[in-house]
Amino acid sequence: MLLHDLHSRRHPVLNIVFVVDIVLSGRGGMETALSLIYHELKQKHDITVILRGESADDAWEEGINTITLSAKINDFIPKHILFNMYSAALANVMKDLPRADIIVSTGAIGVKASTMAVKRLDIQVPVVSWLHFNLDFYYQFFEDLRAADGHLAISEGNLRDLNCVFPEKQNKLVYNPVKFDNIPYVNRAPHPVFLVVGRLAKVKNVDQILRAFSPLQKEYFELHIIGDGNQYESLVELSRQLGLQNHVVWYGWQPRPWDTVISATSLVLASDTEPFGLVLIEALARGIPVISSNCKYGPGEIINDSNGWLYEPDNLKQLTSILDGVMQGRLPLPAPELCRESVRSYAVQSIAERFEQALQDIENDQAIQQK
Structure with missing residues (x-):
């Protein structure tokens, strides 16, 4: 767009x-x-x-x-x-x-x-x-x-x-x-590394992301969660209940969250609503493809075939299928340059x-x- x-x-x-x-x-x-x-x-x-x-x-x-x-x-x-x-x-x-x-x-x-x-x-x-x-x-x-x-x-x-x-x-x-000047690309991870960046609040549905990863726990992947909020403790407990504790890395709140990201495969967002979707553009500006719920309003205006994938809100089977497709290579990752160019107008x-x-x-x- x-x-x-x-x-x-x-x-x-x-x-x-x-x-x-x-x-x-x-x-x-x-x-x-x-x-x-x-x-x-x-x-x-x-x-x-x-x-x-x-x-x-x-x-x-x-x-x-x-x-x-x-x-x-x-x-x-x-x-x-x-x-x-x-x-x-x-x-x-x-x-x-x-x-x-x-x-x-x-x-x-x-x-x-x-x-x-x-x-x-x-x-x-x-x-x-x-x-x-x-x-x-x-x-x-x-x-x-x-x-x-x-x-x-x-x-x-x-x-x-x-x-x-x-x-x-x-x-x-x-x-x-979004700031583009002097923003470096994030390296593509040698193995699947998915990111969640933002508040750990109910509207962000990070619990749904954990549940979507649950059927894939035998695969080799990491889920890096950068952020804090009132759901932190319950989400840590849920990750244990789902058997994902060895896959999830919790960073807590970071003053410069993107400085924490060394390499990544994709950012994942599962919000009920996103008036804009700033974190999606911040990820794409760094060459990171994105996976997001097609909630109103921002994600559908930002994400297209050149930079990521949308799934219907609350459809965890669809999200799991996309995650698995990315891990197995059935869904090829868009080139970093295409990701960045797709949002340069922001x-x-x-x-x-x-x-x-x-x-x-x-x-x-x-x-x-x-x-």
């Missing part, structure tokens, strides 16, 4: 304010995407990131102009009080900043609070959302999202949902960025250009409407 080429044009300097309306772990995909976009756009624009609270791990903030609001702003207080507190705190920060040209919120609460902050300051600034979960995750917050002047979609599926729910808004497809430079154009279009549209 190729992204449409954008006409190069000269953009005016924008003063962009990002509003992050959840407290970040510092280890997630949102931090990665925000950091990449920030550093690329910062080359041309002025950017401030306003965090709702302190990140559990603030290493990702290095080199980023962040402002952290009060820890008193939390989801345990009534919604109307939350919005009043949050909008007041945002307005208090923004009044001391250069006038914003556009505000980008990573969530519904931030959208509503930002529009209220703008009204408090009596200024006209468009507010857009940049959601990192599928739209059905926000079904209780549709009215808050309706306050936005536009929405940035990270997948084609998310764009379809946004156009369905908010057809009157400017909805723009921007995807999420490189941060290309995505930043889409991002920049989308913001400019929304800002221009709002300026026209205000005349």
